[in-house]
Amino acid sequence: QVQLAESGGGLVQAGGSLRLSCAVSGRTFSTYGVGWFRQAPGKEREFVAAIRWTGGREDYADSVKGRFTMSRDNAKNTVYLQMNSLKPEDTAVYYCAARRFLSLRVTETSQYENWGQGTQVTVSS
Helix, strand or coil, X not given: CCEEEEEXXXXXXXXXXXXXXXXXXXXXXXXXXXXXXXXXXXXXXEEEXXXXXXXCCEEECCCCXXXXXXXXXXXXXXXXXXXXXXXXXXXXXXXXXXEECCCCCCCCHHHCCEECCCEEEEEEC
C-alpha cells in the first residue's frame, strides 16, 4: 500500500501553465505506475495521463496530448504533470492514483488501487 498527496493546483489564465506534483509514500514506489485523473463538476472522473512502473512509458488522453507531459522521479517518490496551454475545459479537481506493476495503458478508475485527495485546477478564460 502507498499513500498519495497531490499539490500544485491553482488558478491560471487560459494559455498558462501549471505543474502538479504527486508525492507517493512507501518504499515500493518504483514498482507502481501512476495515473492522473480529473473530475469536473457534474461529470465523471476521467483519465488524463499515466506513467508505467518501468521504462517510463507515458499514456495520454487525446484531449491533453501535446499539451500535458508526465514524468516521475523515483529518487523523490514523486510524479509530475506539466500542463501547458491550459484551456477553461481543463478546469477540474485533479487526482493521482497508483497501480502496482502498471505496464499497459489503463484508463479505468477501478483499476487503480490507491488515490490521493485531489487538487483543484481552475483555468479562467
